[in-house]
Amino acid sequence: MKVKIASFLLVLGVAAVPALAHHSFAAEFDGKKTVKLEGALTKLEWTNPHIWLYVDVKDESGTPVKWQCEGGPPNVLTRNGWTKDSLKVGDQVTIEGWLAKDGSKTCNARSVKLPNGQAVFAGSSNSEYK
Amino acid sequence: MSSRLILLSITVSLAFATAPAFGQKFKPPEGPTPRTADGKPDLSGVWDLPYVPDMSKTGPNQKGIAELPLTEWGQSQWKNYHPEEGDYTGACLPFGLVRSINSPMPMQIVQNNKYVSLNFEVDNWFLIVPIDGRKHRDQVATWAGDSVGHWEGDTLVIDTVNFNGRTRLDTIGHPHSDQLHVIQRWTRTDLGHIAVEMTIDDPKTYSKPWKNSRTFTLRPDWEIMEYSCEENNKSLWEGRIKVPKY
Numbered sequence A: 001m002k003v004k005i006a007s008f009l010l011v012l013g014v015a016a017v018p019a020l021a022h023h024s025f026a027a028e029f030d031g032k033k034t035v036k037l038e039g040a041l042t043k044l045e046w047t048n049p050h051i052w053l054y055v056d057v058k059d060e061s062g063t064p065v066k067w068q069c070e071g072g073p074p075n076v077l078t079r080n081g082w083t084k085d086s087l088k089v090g091d092q093v094t095i096e097g098w099l100a101k102d103g104s105k106t107c108n109a110r111s112v113k114l115p116n117g118q119a120v121f122a123g124s125s126n127s128e129y130k
Numbered sequence B: 001m002s003s004r005l006i007l008l009s010i011t012v013s014l015a016f017a018t019a020p021a022f023g024q025k026f027k028p029p030e031g032p033t034p035r036t037a038d039g040k041p042d043l044s045g046v047w048d049l050p051y052v053p054d055m056s057k058t059g060p061n062q063k064g065i066a067e068l069p070l071t072e073w074g075q076s077q078w079k080n081y082h083p084e085e086g087d088y089t090g091a092c093l094p095f096g097l098v099r100s101i102n103s104p105m106p107m108q109i110v111q112n113n114k115y116v117s118l119n120f121e122v123d124n125w126f127l128i129v130p131i132d133g134r135k136h137r138d139q140v141a142t143w144a145g146d147s148v149g150h151w152e153g154d155t156l157v158i159d160t161v162n163f164n165g166r167t168r169l170d171t172i173g174h175p176h177s178d179q180l181h182v183i184q185r186w187t188r189t190d191l192g193h194i195a196v197e198m199t200i201d202d203p204k205t206y207s208k209p210w211k212n213s214r215t216f217t218l219r220p221d222w223e224i225m226e227y228s229c230e231e232n233n234k235s236l237w238e239g240r241i242k243v244p245k246y
Helices: A074-079 B002-017 B072-079 B097-101
Strands: A004-007 A029-045 A052-058 A064-070 A092-100 A106-113 B045-048 B107-111 B115-120 B126-130 B146-152 B155-161 B181-190 B193-201 B210-218
Touching: A029 A064, A029 A106, A052 A092, A064 A092, B097 B193
Parallel strands: A064 A106, B126 B146
Antiparallel strands: A004 A029, A029 A052, A029 A092, A052 A064, A092 A106, B045 B107, B045 B210, B107 B115, B115 B126, B146 B155, B155 B181, B181 B193, B193 B210
8 A cells, every 4th residue: 555666767678658648758757767556546537638547545654645647548548448437436456657757646557457456448559450 | 868769669668568458459451442433542541550659760560760860950959859848749739740640549531532631530630631733832831731742643642841840750759840841652552551651851950851651551440539638638737748938
């Protein structure tokens, strides 16, 4: 339940920036600062240009801390079979991603997983045949 | 600069790492090049465009050139590009011609004997290309420039000039100037594919013209969907993305 923040140079293939940002990833996020968040989903915004996930993450004292993470574009996710109902408020999720450069509790989600390890909102617009 | 290149390399790797967990492998339809009533190739359809975040790289369905021939001015524009200080696409300003075609979202072509209409999903922009023999219009420079097209055999040649110079060619931010001249040669090689050769000619930014080639793939199972950069652009509203100063 605690926030783990790592700041190091990413190693190719171990971690990666999102493939689908239509705009510059570097404008907002720091590809050298990763974050792993575990907590309960409080809201999902299935909106353009990106979906947003809101999660309460308990700190060391057990106090919930509000985080927000950007996901992929809804059109791309829809084409890959995901819907706004793929996650429900209250679901426990583990999000791995990169921190915003401004120091706010904002991340760009590389992966979102349920407690059983199932990935949610994975997939990319680089279609199946590529 | 090098960190951005690293990020792009990583981006390409993730495209494979995040392959969908379900779904059948898509195979484009097979058959001969369809034609309109006047015998020209019919480019109509919804096309999957290869995402080209860095035109100096080669990726799936896309071939770039490793060394872009930047002029001294071009080098200065490239080295001094810092998207965190101003990101025009994140700020929902028009992508422009080249970056729209480089985007990861599909495009629908609608065609008759006077026009070819390029209907991009990215921000639902469209670009109407006259193919009736007219010359370039004399007008105020624009984000997407002024395009006219003509047929050379079975190849549609789209010639675009009169850019305002405010866009970047690709996500990583390769520069261009208002002297940009883009020549595209689109050939529907069969039912399922359009082969594209794009020439970037910009003497202020590049010492010689250079090419990028790619393949569009027909997706009869897709429709263009609504897309709005402005709908919930929290990143801009909360100050993490900044509007560039021109």
